[in-house]
Amino acid sequence: MLSLASVTKRYGSLTALAGVSLNIERGEFFGLLGPNGAGKSTTMSLIAGLRAPDTGTLTLDGQPLNAGSAVARLSLGLVPQHIALYSELNADENLRIFGSLYGLSGSDLRARIDAALEAVQLTDRRRDAVKTFSGGMQRRLNLVAALLHRPKLLLCDEPTVGVDPQSRNAIFEYLEQLNRDGLTIIYSTHYMEEATRLCSRIGIIDHGKLHALGTLDELLTKLPFEEEIRFPATPATAALAAQLPAHGELTTTTDGLHRFRPHPATKLSSFFSLAESHALPGRLFTSQRPTLEALFLHLTGRTLRE
Ligand SMILES: Nc1ncnc2c1ncn2[C@@H]1O[C@H](COP(=O)(O)OP(=O)(O)OP(=O)(O)O)[C@@H](O)[C@H]1O
Ligand SMILES: [Mg+2]
Incomplete structure (x- = not known):
């Protein structure tokens, strides 16, 4: 048209x-x-x-x-x-x-x-x-x-x-x-x-x-990760957080959460076995589909609200 x-x-x-x-x-x-x-x-x-x-x-x-x-x-x-x-x-x-x-x-x-x-x-x-x-x-x-x-x-x-x-x-x-x-x-x-x-x-x-x-x-699908996982940044999760950069991208949000975006080769199941090996309960973690905001940042290096 x-x-x-x-x-x-x-x-x-x-x-x-x-x-x-x-x-x-x-x-x-x-x-x-x-x-x-x-x-x-x-x-x-x-x-x-x-x-x-x-x-x-x-x-x-x-x-x-x-x-x-x-x-x-x-x-x-x-x-x-x-x-x-x-x-x-x-x-x-x-x-x-x-x-x-x-x-x-x-x-x-x-x-x-x-x-x-x-x-x-x-x-x-x-x-x-x-x-x-x-x-x-x-x-x-x-x-x-x-x-x-x-x-x-x-x-x-x-x-x-x-x-x-x-x-x-x-x-x-x-x-x-x-x-x-x-x-x-x-x-x-x-x-x-x-x-x-x-x-x-x-x-x-x-x-x-x-x-x-x-x-x-x-x-x-243009994003290099399918899901991101958030969990509280506390002493209890520090040992897990220290291992994650080998498996994906780890950042900390301003509201005290770790945000983990797995590398394409990292399976969610292997993330959760890692968490389990640190005796961390599943309820600490929330996973979320990426958003257009994440895509925008990935494509342009800027946020939509800049
Ligand atoms: N009449 C104009 N004279 C000079 N520069 C202009 C004019 N209109 C827009 N621009 C410039 O062109 C660029 C694009 O502006 P445009 O208004 O199309 O953006 P936008 O996406 O609509 O932004 P916004 O969300 O702020 O409305 C900006 O850098 C703006 O400063
Ligand atoms: Mg406008």
């Missing part, structure tokens, strides 16, 4: 995107995961046609996506990272403006606005000025404003920043429903939990480069 081929974007001497290639299929819920300054918003703005790339091409259904293209404008919806609403106007008036930008009017627009407000539980606040809304309510309105014209592809640029867990969940459920109904979604975030929960495929981006691309399971 959407294709980016060797896309580069510079701002003066800064290269914000360095040769990004990516194909998005219809119906995907694609996650773009990366820390501040990775190039997520730049990617979104190039797809939305707000900026033009320096080199490389973007196509939608085989047609070039030129900045300002009317076809693209009608096919795409962008939920911008920074809330773009008229704060002095009420929710209804805001949606009427967004709808008319897309050529909607009359009873059709009316019905779409009613449905949009209902979908994000803002019907009873529709006559209130947006400046009186909570951050989460503004986020929800910002989201439906991008959907009034029923785009085929929705670009969501960190749509949950500053949103409380309850509103966040409401946004997730709404997006999941839209995706089940056929909407293709590209969702940028620096929260691995969001990418893990929502996205059928994830691209890991940092310093303008895509470092890895795949389903969660595919990405996690």
